[in-house]
Amino acid sequence: MLGLWLWHLRLRNAGIVDVGWAATLAGMATLYAMVGPGYGPRRWLIAGMVSVWGLRLAVYLWRDRVRGRPEDGRYAALRQGRRSASLFFFWFFQAQALLNVLLSSPALVASFNTAMPLQPLEFAAVGLWGIALLGESVADRQLERFKADASNRGRTCRVGLWNYSRHPNYFFEWLIWVAYAMFGVASPGGVITLACPAVMLFLLFRVTGIPATEAQALRTKGDDYRQYQATTSVFVPWFPRSV
Numbered sequence: 001m002l003g004l005w006l007w008h009l010r011l012r013n014a015g016i017v018d019v020g021w022a023a024t025l026a027g028m029a030t031l032y033a034m035v036g037p038g039y040g041p042r043r044w045l046i047a048g049m050v051s052v053w054g055l056r057l058a059v060y061l062w063r064d065r066v067r068g069r070p071e072d073g074r075y076a077a078l079r080q081g082r083r084s085a086s087l088f089f090f091w092f093f094q095a096q097a098l099l100n101v102l103l104s105s106p107a108l109v110a111s112f113n114t115a116m117p118l119q120p121l122e123f124a125a126v127g128l129w130g131i132a133l134l135g136e137s138v139a140d141r142q143l144e145r146f147k148a149d150a151s152n153r154g155r156t157c158r159v160g161l162w163n164y165s166r167h168p169n170y171f172f173e174w175l176i177w178v179a180y181a182m183f184g185v186a187s188p189g190g191v192i193t194l195a196c197p198a199v200m201l202f203l204l205f206r207v208t209g210i211p212a213t214e215a216q217a218l219r220t221k222g223d224d225y226r227q228y229q230a231t232t233s234v235f236v237p238w239f240p241r242s243v
Helices: 002-011 016-035 040-066 073-079 085-103 105-111 120-148 168-185 190-206 210-221 223-231
Strands: none
Touching: 002 016, 002 085, 016 040, 016 085, 016 105, 040 105, 040 120, 040 168, 073 085, 073 210, 085 105, 085 190, 105 168, 105 190, 120 168, 168 190, 190 210, 210 223
């Protein structure tokens, strides 16, 4: 994260922190699988789950928010009005590094679990992870295609999953962390992994997720987004309300 912070000074785009956050988690899970003493299929299975998720998300965020793009409005808003924005983002990047220590705990505890074979709860976690990863990928792709059409500039995406939730990508992202926690709970000491979906839910609803995203949408889309807020579920996909 220190290296990414230094790079961001050249890019002038703090969105690189999101790319690094996802990619670093994939790297940490792989490292745990390489050096952990646990049952091989278990540690490599969770490492594979985290790596597939992390690398997919990192590539998507790089293409959507960093490569050839202006700084995301959320980070631009954080930069404005600060006497030392670079110092602020230094600590912001380091906070992401510390967060990853906690969020990598499902892979860590699983990599120390020597019990054989895999448990039913772990198989259930893999199933939930697959559904959630598919949902997040579909939501990201639908939004990406909508934004690529110049005629949609200034309009709110209501395509596919976005017709049923204002943030389907965040919803399925949270389900992925529920799946990681389920996998971790099957290992000794795995109760700590329950903090992962709880922390993610807090971040999504109170910190850098939904509040910042909706504030930016209101700045750029105005009344069209206000109407969307009035009819569409904020998180869990559900049928639109009539107004």
